[in-house]
Amino acid sequence: MEGEDGYMKLNCKNHFKSRQKSKDFSLYTHYYCIMLVFGCIGILIFMLTVIGLNFWDKKMDFSQNVNISSLAGSKRMCPNDWLLNQGKCYKFSTSSKTWNESQRDCTKLQAHLPVINNSKELEFIQKSLKPGCPGWIGLYIISPEKQWQWINEHAFVEQNIFSVIGPTNIMSCAVTTGNQVYSEDCHSKFNGICQRDVV
């Protein structure tokens, strides 16, 4: 009985020991393996990211250098906050003023209300305007002959690029919305558009 008991005890101990052993080593090495693999993958991703970012930054720097040098070369520069289109710079004002006031504001910025020479210029201006914010352009009638003329004193040729909707009274000034040019009273208040050559 005793022997049997002792054997039982031993057997039980052995069984316990072997279970503990397997928990201590084989199970933990399994975890270590998984953690090691994940760690390796993590380090790999980190290194790739660092390399990638470095490369991308260098590429960005390179393209910026190219842009600036090409701009400096052909002198196609606009002042800050101005938009460049077809060799001219544009600034769209958000304060509403009379035609004269808007023209005066442009003069202070060494610019003038836009003189539109081709349909691409008109298209750019109209696309840049926010809906519901018409802007003055450099077209007006002050002569008793009731003829539209540009502020550079060139006559406006109706059919060439666009036509002006509305009356041709004295003291009419032209305003453009996103898709049409209208005749307006010069004392009305709309936003101004300034145009100047590149510097």
Add this chain to the structure above:
Amino acid sequence: MMSHIVFIPLNIILIVLVVKFSKYPKTMQCAGEWIGVREKCFYFSDDTRNWTASERVCSSQGSELAHIDTQEDMEFLKKHTETKMYWIGLSRKPGESWKWTNGTTFNAWFEISGDGSFAFLNADGVSSSRGLVDIKWICSKPRF
């Protein structure tokens, strides 16, 4: 005939009672995209039209181009226009004074700049135009 005359005071009493005790109209909300301010509902359009077409849209919605009575309403509307321009319900015929779209004469409690015949509002105030340009508009209707 006599029975009708008897009904008149009864009707008056009934109307007075309804007005006095019903609180529902005072809490009435403005529908959908309309914004409730004090005694009016206002609608700011996304679309752009000329003055006449804008007025047609407002009246088709059971309202009118914005009728502005009070300084508080004016301040609210100006704040909401941001940098955009909106038609309001004031116009004048050549040689006549400014009128609201319901036909009442404008008592000039605010300034309208320019020599045009149709009024629009933006953050800077009210200006006049020839009414042909496509800009946004504000409709208004009584809230109660």
